Amino acid sequence: MSPLNSTFINEDIVHPDYFFISGLAGIPYTNYYYMFLGFVYAVTVLGNGFIMFMIYTDHCLHSPKYIVVFNLALSDLCGSTALIPQLIDTFLFKSHLISFEACLTNMFFVLGFLHMQSFTLTLLSYDRCVAICFPLRYNEIVTNKSMLVITAILWVIGAVAILVAVMFINTLSFCKATVINSYFCDHGPLHRMACNDNTPSTVIRWSHPVLIFWFPSLLIVFTYICIARALLKIAASERVKAMQTCTSHLILVCVFYLPLCFAFALGTIIHQNARIINMSLSTVMPPMLNPIIYSLKTEEFTESIKRLYRRTMIHITERKK
Structure with a gap:
């Protein structure tokens, strides 16, 4: 690496001006994949925007x-x-170069929101657990205020966790490789390129899957064990009704965690290109599917859509008069 494309922070640390994101480069027929990603993003924006609006x-x-x-x-x-x-711009329009600062920003937001998706699914399992295990005390335990406070705390935890990871990346020196073998500025591939001591970043690399995947998934399993025990104590008719309130959440959990589980499990035994495609699909598909699942599988939300439809039709009828 020449001094022309490197920024020296001090005599021990050197940061490149740019990284080269190579993830999907060289994979055949990727133009079709980018078209698919464009469709996924459009559905994601419309679906989640509609959920938030409702x-x-x-x-x-x-x-x-x-x-x-x-x-x-x-x-x-x-x-x-x-x-x-960013992914479409990088690979479809051949903008593989990304500045050091933009790379860290991209890492912060992508991983930060991935953390929040996992935390939020865990929080939904807590809500279902309290509703089924303590139905008479649900309104006392789970209030709007308490849920807002818990949600805010989770945002802070996620932001701080990712900020620490980014800060340690900033202390690494990149004096040799500057090619990131991923589809975004991922923490793992980036910290492995460092040519100075990356022990703190290695610890963070192994702790983040625990925080984002293993710990939340274990909490969800624990809540459903509690739910299953509570269901065994009630009548069969009420048991079916209570189970139906959990179906949408269980589908969301499967859609989010199972692809990531397979991606982690198969990461070392499948071809590198297949691994990158698999990981990218694991991160872009759940946000598209979540609003579809909730719209179709949740009775309260279905009724809300029907009320909106009736109000809209009444409004249109009155305007025609």
Whole structure:
């Protein structure tokens, strides 16, 4: 690396002016994949925007559960916006170079919103657990205020966790490789390119999957064990009704965690190109599917859509008179 394309912070640390994101470069027929990503992003924006609009305008949905659903839609929308347009610009329009500062910014937002998606699914499982295990005390335990406070705390935790990771990347020296073998400025590929001691970043690299994947998924499993025990104590007719309130959340959990689980499990045994495609699909598909699942599988939301339709038709009829 020549001094012309490197910025020396001090005599020990050197940061390149640019990184080269190589992830999808060289994979055949990727133009079709970019068209697919454009479709995914459009559906994601429309779907999550619609979810947020419905929750904001319909007072019947101003409940703790839908505060969390609104937060999930916001995280999905922002996370897709941080990732997909940059991904399309990088590979479709051959803008593979990204400045050091822009790379760290991209890492912060993509990973930060991914954290929030995982945290929010965990918070939804907590809501369902309290509703089924303590139905008489639900309104006392889970309030709008308490859910807003918990949501704010999770945003702070996620932001601080990613900020620490970015700060340690900023202390690394990149004196040799500047090619990021991923589809965005991912923490793992970036920290492995460092030519100075990257021990703190290595610790963060292994702790982040625990924070974003293993710990939330274990909490969700624990809440559903509690739910299953509570369901065994009630009548069969009520059991089916209670289980139906969990179906949308269970589908959301499967859509988010199972692709990531397979991506992590198959990461070392499949071809590098297949791994990158697999990981990118694992991060862009759940935000698109979540609003579709909630619109179709949640009775309260379906009723809200029907009320909106009736109000719209009444309004149109009155204007025609």
